[in-house]
Amino acid sequence: MATADTIAAIATAPGRGAIGLLRISGPIALEVATSIAGSLPPPRQAGLRTFRDRDGAAIDQGLVLVFPAPRSYTGEHLVELQGHGGVVLLQLLLEAAIAAGARMARPGEFSERAFLNGRLDLAQAEAVGDLIDAASRQAVVAAQRSLEGAFSERVTALADELMALRAWVEGALDFSDEDVDWLADDGLRTRLANWSDSLDALIAQVGQGRRLREGLVVAIVGQPNVGKSTLLNRLAGVEAAIVSDQPGTTRDTLREHLVLEGMPITIVDTAGLRETDDRIEQEGIRRSWSAVDKAELVLYLVDDRHDEHPQDLELLARLPVDRPRIVVRNKCDLADRSAQRLDAASTGIRLSAATGEGIGLLTTAIREFAGLGAADQQGSSFTARTRHVLALAETRRHLEVAMRSLAASSAAELIAEELRLAHAALGEITGQVTSEDLLGRIFASFCIGK
């Protein structure tokens, strides 16, 4: 694929640094670099050169690295000028490259070219972005697995199998005159069912990968004074929220971003839920319910000393029915153990936000909810994005229609069409099937120079 433009960008983070990198890619990259560095070292060997700005003034001494097409990151001629990390200096280098015929690269344009030239598929290119954004060691390891192709391989394997199934069904179409009832054969049904199982396994894994990347929003709610703000502070490890023994302390919702055993999560502390005449507190409580609406998981806090409080049962019933929740029985340090009340029967996780006792149980429960399992099972996943989750869901929908049509002995045309659509949805993940619009959206979120 020929790209007419030669692009240039500063590839190191903005601001001063030890080293700064100008990246140039495209048909005249070597000429552009020569005009700045005077001469080029042999391919893939660093050479020390004096860099000159557009007016010919020597401005830096740096290393030059040449990757002739097609063995480069982008698949095009690519040159790196590795200078000192000065803000003005790098700007002058960029201007010199532009004066020599390059243009400024758009964000992600190097990776986009790598994709267009077949050096990376789309899921791998996205993994480059995920790697840069990774907020935990686990997310780094997962993104690296996607970058090396672990996710793409699974998608491609599924797509290849689906291709074979489509050939089967389309074969039935071709021979429909001959009264051979290919589709009545149980073989197709079995293979579709098996394929569906593999798809489900991938969907589960991709759900975990998305969590690693995009995190989880968790709201802490409950009656006043049960210790919601104390729990937020405990999980965040800082005194983010005001704590007091006065019910109704928290008014505004308070958000803390944290990484819980490798998983990015946003915890929202809320105003305690109760009937009140105080206008400000009423507004706070309205915000609590709105936080519940936005949360993927609700931690419903109760005071462990109070047996099934009618108010709590009523409030729990007011949570949206499909909203996942964990009942947390706080202040277990104060609860009377000798009484052996309903402990065995009562549900929920017992902990003390004040002392930290039992917090590990909560962390584990949150991880399990997110589908991430115990912390020691790390590294079996890869990163994935909402886009991938949606594409797999679309694949699944078409597959279901196809399977239902098959069971109902519908026309082979119908089944073939649904399988074709399933295949197309799957192909969007690796970029076998794409639109300009999709590419634009994906690469625009990258850094300049990436």
Ligand SMILES: Nc1nc2c(c(=O)[nH]1)N(C=O)[C@@H](CNc1ccc(C(=O)N[C@@H](CCC(=O)O)C(=O)O)cc1)CN2
């Ligand atoms: N200086 C520098 N460091 C960097 C990068 C870079 O572009 N420049 N990278 C930027 O992402 C990452 C490394 N990833 C890279 C991936 C592929 C190729 C590349 O040139 N591939 C060619 C040749 C491979 C080879 O030398 O054997 C190819 O695949 O054909 C370069 C860097 C991180 N570190």
Ligand SMILES: Nc1nc2c(ncn2[C@@H]2O[C@H](COP(=O)(O)OP(=O)(O)OP(=O)(O)O)[C@@H](O)[C@H]2O)c(=O)[nH]1
């Ligand atoms: N002993 C003990 N005290 C706790 C525990 N958690 C919270 N407290 C105390 O309970 C009181 C209320 O705590 P908060 O965290 O402010 O309660 P809240 O649920 O945020 O209350 P509102 O903001 O009013 O809704 C404070 O005095 C805390 O120190 C706990 O686990 N054990």
Ligand SMILES: [Mg+2]
């Ligand atoms: Mg509070």
